[in-house]
Each structure stands twice: as C-alpha cells, then as structure tokens.
Amino acid sequence: MGMTMSQKLLAKKAGLKSVRAGQLIMADVDLVLGNDITAPVAIKEFDKFGKTDVFNKEKIALVPDHFAPNKDIKAAEQCNCMRQFARKNEITNYFEVGQMGVEHALLPEQGLVTAGDLIIGADSHTCTYGALGAFSTGVGSTDMACGMATGQAWFKVPTAIKFNLTNKFNKNVGGKDLILHIIGMIGVDGALYESMEFSGPGVKNLTIDDRFTVANMAIEAGGKNGIFPVDDIALEYLKAHGAKEPTIFEADSDAEYEKVYDIDLSTIKSTVSFPHLPENAKTFDQFDKINIHQVVIGSCTNGRLSDLRKAANILKGHKISSNVRCIVLPATQQIWKDAMHEGLFDIFIDAGCAVSTPTCGPCLGGHMGILAEGERAVSTTNRNFVGRMGHVKSEVYLAGPEVAAASAITGFITDPNTIEEN
Amino acid sequence: MKGKGSAFKYGDNVDTDVIIPARYLNTSVHSELAKHCMEDIDADFAKNVKEGDIIVGEKNFGCGSSREHAPIAIKASGVSCVIAKSFARIFYRNSINIGLPILECPEACDNIESGDEVEVNFDTGKIKNLTKNMEFQGEAFPEFMQELIAAGGLAAYIKNKGDK
Numbered sequence: 001m002g003m004t005m006s007q008k009l010l011a012k013k014a015g016l017k018s019v020r021a022g023q024l025i026m027a028d029v030d031l032v033l034g035n036d037i038t039a040p041v042a043i044k045e046f047d048k049f050g051k052t053d054v055f056n057k058e059k060i061a062l063v064p065d066h067f068a069p070n071k072d073i074k075a076a077e078q079c080n081c082m083r084q085f086a087r088k089n090e091i092t093n094y095f096e097v098g099q100m101g102v103e104h105a106l107l108p109e110q111g112l113v114t115a116g117d118l119i120i121g122a123d124s125h126t127c128t129y130g131a132l133g134a135f136s137t138g139v140g141s142t143d144m145a146c147g148m149a150t151g152q153a154w155f156k157v158p159t160a161i162k163f164n165l166t167n168k169f170n171k172n173v174g175g176k177d178l179i180l181h182i183i184g185m186i187g188v189d190g191a192l193y194e195s196m197e198f199s200g201p202g203v204k205n206l207t208i209d210d211r212f213t214v215a216n217m218a219i220e221a222g223g224k225n226g227i228f229p230v231d232d233i234a235l236e237y238l239k240a241h242g243a244k245e246p247t248i249f250e251a252d253s254d255a256e257y258e259k260v261y262d263i264d265l266s267t268i269k270s271t272v273s274f275p276h277l278p279e280n281a282k283t284f285d286q287f288d289k290i291n292i293h294q295v296v297i298g299s300c301t302n303g304r305l306s307d308l309r310k311a312a313n314i315l316k317g318h319k320i321s322s323n324v325r326c327i328v329l330p331a332t333q334q335i336w337k338d339a340m341h342e343g344l345f346d347i348f349i350d351a352g353c354a355v356s357t358p359t360c361g362p363c364l365g366g367h368m369g370i371l372a373e374g375e376r377a378v379s380t381t382n383r384n385f386v387g388r389m390g391h392v393k394s395e396v397y398l399a400g401p402e403v404a405a406a407s408a409i410t411g412f413i414t415d416p417n418t419i420e421e422n
Numbered sequence: 423m424k425g426k427g428s429a430f431k432y433g434d435n436v437d438t439d440v441i442i443p444a445r446y447l448n449t450s451v452h453s454e455l456a457k458h459c460m461e462d463i464d465a466d467f468a469k470n471v472k473e474g475d476i477i478v479g480e481k482n483f484g485c486g487s488s489r490e491h492a493p494i495a496i497k498a499s500g501v502s503c504v505i506a507k508s509f510a511r512i513f514y515r516n517s518i519n520i521g522l523p524i525l526e527c528p529e530a531c532d533n534i535e536s537g538d539e540v541e542v543n544f545d546t547g548k549i550k551n552l553t554k555n556m557e558f559q560g561e562a563f564p565e566f567m568q569e570l571i572a573a574g575g576l577a578a579y580i581k582n583k584g585d586k
C-alpha cells in the first residue's frame with residue numbers, strides 16, 4: 001500500500017523502508033525548537049537525564065518571543081533560564097531580543113528549515129513549516145528535552161486527510177480565509193491525530209505566505225501536521241533564505257486518505273471565526289454589525305511582510321475609528337525593517353495604529369494589548385479561546401489582515417471590499 | 423495501578439488556555455500552576471479538588487497550545503486520571519510524557535456526572551462509577567506507555583533505560 005507524503009518522510013527519518021498508520025516509531029529529528037515558556041520546563045527535564053551535552057548544538061533553536069522583551073520579573077527569569085542554557089551549551093540558534101522574532105516566522109526566514117526536514121517544537125504552531133514540505137509538529141517540553149538530549153522523538157504514524165485545491169482566490173481573500181473555512185467545515189477536532197495534506201493545481205496560486213498561514217493553523221483542526229508539496233515557489237523561498245539542500249517527498253499515487261476534500265479557491269469568501277472556537281467560521285452574509293474595541297495585526301499566522309502589505313493597502317489614506325486601538329506587530333526584525341523601508345509604517349502610524357517590536361504579545365494574552373472585561377478584538381492570530389487575549393469575558397474574532405484593517409477603520413467587523421481604496 | 427476519587431465533569435474542547443491560562447505561564451513551579459488549574463471554567467476547582475480525584479471531559483480534551491503546564495497543573499492538583507471521549511494529540515503526548523494517566527472512553531463520559539465516585543484501573547482500562555454502580559471498558563495503554571507512566575514520565579523512563 002502506498003504512503004502519504006508525511007508517512008514517507010517519517011519512514012525515512014526512522015530508517016525504515018515503509019511505515020503504516022498507527023505504527024509507533026522512533027525517528028531522528030533535524031531541529032528541536034523551544035521558546036521562553038516551554039524551554040524552561042524542558043531545561044529542568046533535561047537536567048534530570050543526567051546528560052551534560054545536547055545532541056547537536058546547531059540543531060536546536062531557542063527563541064524568547066512569548067513574554068519578551070520581558071514583560072515582568074517572572075518572565076525575565078524564564079528568559080534568563082533559557083539564555084544561560086543557550087550560553088552553557090553554545091546553542092548556535094539562540095535569538096536574543098534584538099534578533100528574535102515570532103518563532104514560526106523567524107525559523108524559515110533564517111533558513112533553518114528545509115523541505116524534507118523532521119522538526120519538533122515545544123510550541124503547537126510548529127506545524128507552520130509544512131508550508132515548505134517539512135514534517136513539523138508541536139510537542140511538549142518533555143519531548144523537547146528528550147529531543148535535545150538524544151536527537152530523537154517518538155511518533156505514532158498518522159493517517160491523512162487530503163485537500164485538493166483548484167482555482168485561485170478572489171480579491172481581498174487569502175490563506176487565512178481558506179484555513180478558517182476549512183476549520184469551520186471539519187471542526188476543531190476534524191483532523192485529530194491526522195496529517196492535513198494539501199495538493200492540487202490550486203497550490204501554485206498560493207503564495208508561500210498563504211501556505212505558512214494555512215499550515216500554521218492545522219493544529220486548530222486538531223491536526224498533527226499540515227504539509228504542502230514542494231514546488232518552484234517553495235524551492236525559490238528556500239534558496240532565497242539560504243536553507244539546506246531540500247529533500248522532496250511526494251505522496252504515492254495509491255496513498256490512502258481518510259477523506260478527500262475538493263476546494264475551489266474562487267468560492268472562498270472573507271471569513272471570520274467567532275468566539276470561542278476557531279471552528280465558528282462565518283462569512284459576511286451570516287452576521288450583523290459587531291462593534292469592536294481592538295484590532296491586532298501580527299503573530300505567527302499573519303505577521304509576515306505580505307500580511308502587513310495587505311493591511312496597509314486597506315488602511316492607506318484612512319484613519320482608524322476613535323473607538324478602536326489598532327496594534328501592528330511585524331513578526332521579525334527583518335520584516336520590521338522591510339516594512340519600514342517600504343513606507344508601511346507611515347501608513348500605519350498616520351492611520352493611528354501602534355507599531356510594536358516583534359513579540360507574541362497579545363496573541364496569547366501576554367502583554368502589549370490585553371483586553372478588559374466585555375471588550376472585543378478582531379485579530380489576525382489563530383486562537384479565540386475563552387480568555388485568550390485577556391479577561392475571561394473578552395472576545396476574539398479571528399480574521400485575515402484585510403478584514404482586520406477594514407474593521408479598524410470602521411470600528412465594527414467589516415468586509416474589506418466595502419472600504420474605499422486610496 | 424489504580425486511581426479513585428470524585429469526578430469533575432466538563433464538556434467538549436476543554437482547551438489548555440482554560441486548564442492553565444497564559445497569564446500564569448510566567449512560572450513553571452508545579453504548586454503555583456496547580457493553584458490556577460481550570461480557573462477560567464471552574465473558579466473553585468483548585469479549592470475543591472482532593473488527592474485522587476478524576477477529571478472527565480467530552481471530546482477533544484486539552485486542545486490548543488503545547489504547554490506541558492496544562493497536564494502538570496492537573497497532576498499537581500492531585501488528579502489521578504483524566505477520562506475523555508477523545509484527547510487533543512499534544513495534550514495526550516504530554517500527559518504520557520509526564521506520567522499523568524489518561525483514558526479514552528466515550529461510554530464512561532456519558533455516564534459520569536460531577537461528584538460521582540469513580541475508580542480507574544490503569545493496567546486494564548476498566549472504569550467503575552461506584553455511585554451509579556456501572557462499569558466501562560476504556561482502552562488500556564500499550565505496554566510501552568504503561569512503562570512510561572509507571573516510571574513517572576519520559577525523562578525517568580529514558581534515564582532508567584540508560585542506567586540499565
């Protein structure tokens with residue numbers, strides 16, 4: 001029986017000819033990731049192994065992005081724990097404040113991810129790198145510790161769901177709308193324990209940033225990983241970012257899928273996920289006016305340069321509503337610089353937005369834009385759980401950068417196609 | 423190995439943000455995490471939970487972030503076992519890795535209410551609702567996972583193996 005793209009990659013990394021769904025394997029990993037929340041827990045576990053060295057100091061990435069720049073004393077201590085560990089073990093890919101960015105935007109940008117890699121990260125959105133044809137998945141701190149010590153991790157080989165994409169997006173619609181639509185369709189556990197494999201002629205019409213956004217949210221459907229075929233667009237990105245030589249895996253023609261969905265990209269509309277689950281996806285014909293208090297544009301889902309460009313394109317020549325605070329968080333220093341040179345910051349600041357240094361910040365209710373009781377935010381992030389961005393009685397509506405920018409202008413959740421272009 | 427205690431019953435999609443809100447993630451001290459366990463859906467949980475008690479969810483328990491702080495907070499609260507119809511995969515992994523027994527058993531979840539006395543045998547996967555006098559068969563752990571849990575988690579398991 002044939003294997004899926006994910007299965008082939010896992011078989012290779014486990015040193016096996018083939019694997020089948022459900023099989024437990026030990027596999028070699030190419031990169032182990034941790035951040036300022038998860039790494040301190042992993043470091044404590046690591047110390048318990050009684051090992052003095054990490055398996056490979058170049059294959060570990062440590063990024064203080066969640067509560068950094070340190071939001072309080074406890075956060076400062078956590079970041080320091082990671083910093084000291086990185087120094088002691090001479091971890092090459094430790095990114096200090098000033099170099100750091102939101103991890104899942106940073107790692108591909110730094111060329112640390114290539115097609116065919118097996119990556120574990122103590123962060124659930126590690127699945128993002130599937131956009132480049134890697135098998136990457138979120139794990140906990142103990143797995144991270146074990147990975148740092150041994151360079152290995154255990155996996156249960158997943159089954160897969162295939163999404164066959166055709167056609168292309170309409171104006172002001174993108175990767176975020178697609179993935180919110182998919183989660184709305186299959187539910188937050190619709191891909192539980194499974195791979196989400198994207199394929200079809202529509203893939204070539206998705207930019208690499210669209211793919212990052214889609215793969216990033218595979219976990220919000222319960223998926224183990226999301227993965228895209230490696231085409232010229234992916235190869236070009238890898239080359240431009242100095243990534244290692246790619247290894248390309250393709251699904252066998254007789255690979256088995258639990259389900260196959262056909263999606264015509266031209267039918268996808270601007271989509272908003274209502275509180276308190278990403279599966280509560282609605283389009284503008286399905287709801288009335290909803291006033292908001294805050295807009296957040298950023299995160300590992302939509303904090304890349306193209307996202308900022310899309311938002312700026314809508315905001316240009318407009319002022320944000322006096323009822324709204326709009327916070328823009330470019331995901332990395334490079335994105336920050338590029339956005340600045342392109343003049344996007346002029347547009348944001350003239351419109352009345354705050355522009356922040358890269359950080360996860362409000363995405364997980366950390367800092368830089370916490371919501372009060374009863375407040376509502378439209379956010380380009382990936383989770384709208386109870387209390388995610390602040391008070392338990394606050395609400396988060398997930399959307400793409402176009403909807404977020406349009407809503408900042410009007411003060412209510414707004415279809416970007418209704419905003420006049422300047 | 424067995425667990426026995428009162429049940430705390432919750433619904434579908436109990437996410438890691440409500441199990442342990444991000445605002446408390448600036449620490450990894452177990453007892454501190456336990457103090458805020460389940461706070462956003464059950465403000466009195468930390469006050470009411472006793473050693474051995476059991477959490478019962480519905481489907482997709484533990485969805486959301488990869489924070490190991492979630493199963494740690496639950497374990498540090500004294501909870502002996504979590505039963506659900508299904509678990510989100512990272513939570514599942516993390517629970518096993520830190521040695522928190524978790525069982526999938528839809529039937530048990532439909533027939534246990536908050537406050538019921540429940541007994542779980544981890545070796546066989548048998549779940550008893552002592553209050554209602556009912557018995558259910560959950561899926562027992564594969565052997566390697568039983569060893570992991572018995573060792574107290576992945577770290578101890580790997581160390582034991584290395585020592586042998």
Ligand code: SF4
Nearest residue numbers: 102299300360363364
């Ligand atoms: S931006 Fe949000 S979702 Fe992404 S890594 Fe940071 S906290 Fe997690």
